[in-house]
Amino acid sequence: MNQTIIFYPLLIHIMLVLLLYILLGIEKSKAVKAGTVDRKKTALHNDAWPDHVLRVSNNIANQFETPILFFVLSLVFFSLKAVDVTVLVLSCAYVASRIVHAYIHVTSNYVPKRLGVFMVGCVILIVLVVLAMKGLMLS
Numbered sequence: 001m002n003q004t005i006i007f008y009p010l011l012i013h014i015m016l017v018l019l020l021y022i023l024l025g026i027e028k029s030k031a032v033k034a035g036t037v038d039r040k041k042t043a044l045h046n047d048a049w050p051d052h053v054l055r056v057s058n059n060i061a062n063q064f065e066t067p068i069l070f071f072v073l074s075l076v077f078f079s080l081k082a083v084d085v086t087v088l089v090l091s092c093a094y095v096a097s098r099i100v101h102a103y104i105h106v107t108s109n110y111v112p113k114r115l116g117v118f119m120v121g122c123v124i125l126i127v128l129v130v131l132a133m134k135g136l137m138l139s
Helices: 003-034 051-062 066-080 085-106 111-138
Strands: none
Touching (some): 003 051, 003 085, 051 085, 066 085, 066 111, 085 111
């Protein structure tokens, strides 16, 4: 299998983050135009923004937590030449979980559902770590 294919899910996740930044800009612009925000206060206090802005902002922060582990694992699999169908499917499933998590977070922000999707992503990462350790031991 072509080992570089592992970078497709990673690039899709990067695109998700960039789209969230665009959404954040749109939401901030709406808040400023609506006059619902003290612009001087927002320069120092993120919580001065309305909830619809904070949801997007908080989700962007989430995209730099467990996804960092996914990025590192992608590089590990690539270095070990251990990218196979299982790793690719799990990587795609992880990124899909991040997309669903982002959608829930920026819309309803229903925490039990968001937590469930987050945990699915964490379980996928655990399986990927075990597979990476197995690949490391076999190399």
